[in-house]
Amino acid sequence: MPEIPDHLDYGLSVLFIGFNPSLLSGETGHHYANPRNNFYRILHRAGLTPRLYEASEDQDLLRLGYGFTNIVARPTRGIDDIDRSEYAEGRDILHAKLKEYRPKIACFVGKGVYTEYSKKTKVNWGFQPSPVIPEIHEFVAPSSSGLVRMPMEEIVGIYRQLAGYIAQNEE
Secondary structure: OOOOOOEOOOOOOEEEEEOOOEHHHHHHOOOOOOOOOOHHHHHHHOOOOOOOOOHHHHHHHHHHOEEEEEOOOOOEOOHHHOOHHHHHHHHHHHHHHHHHHOOOEEEEEOHHHHHHHHOOOOOOOEEOOOOOOOOOEEEEEOOOOOOOOOOHHHHHHHHHHHHHHHHHHOO
16 A cells, blocks of 8 residues: 655644554545544644644645654554564654754654654653754644544643644744
């Protein structure tokens, strides 16, 4: 199955970084395409988007200053289908993307994504005190997967912290 394209640009407010695309995302070519994934609902409810977007509109979020990539580009059924070598390679590729595009905030959609990238074993939700690339703010948010057991309001509340930071720091 082909990789889905990143949505990257210079000057992004936020680069959202997931584990890897789902099989449905691989089939459709759009990020967070599984209807059970709450990503676009979370963004809207947290105040990060002015309306509810569909996965088929993922490229339109570039106009809002939001980009998309993954630590592993290959679509899989789940993260259990990703091997250690893919994470190691993905970590290097992601680091290079961040160094080149320099988004203001790298938002890791899931603690596991961040721990794979940073090699840190214990992280909290929200902004991280010691970013891997010092000039880029790192924000760890819950996964938007429908499999996450955390209450939706708690997830949305964490993403609201990101929205509040963006609103306070717009130029």
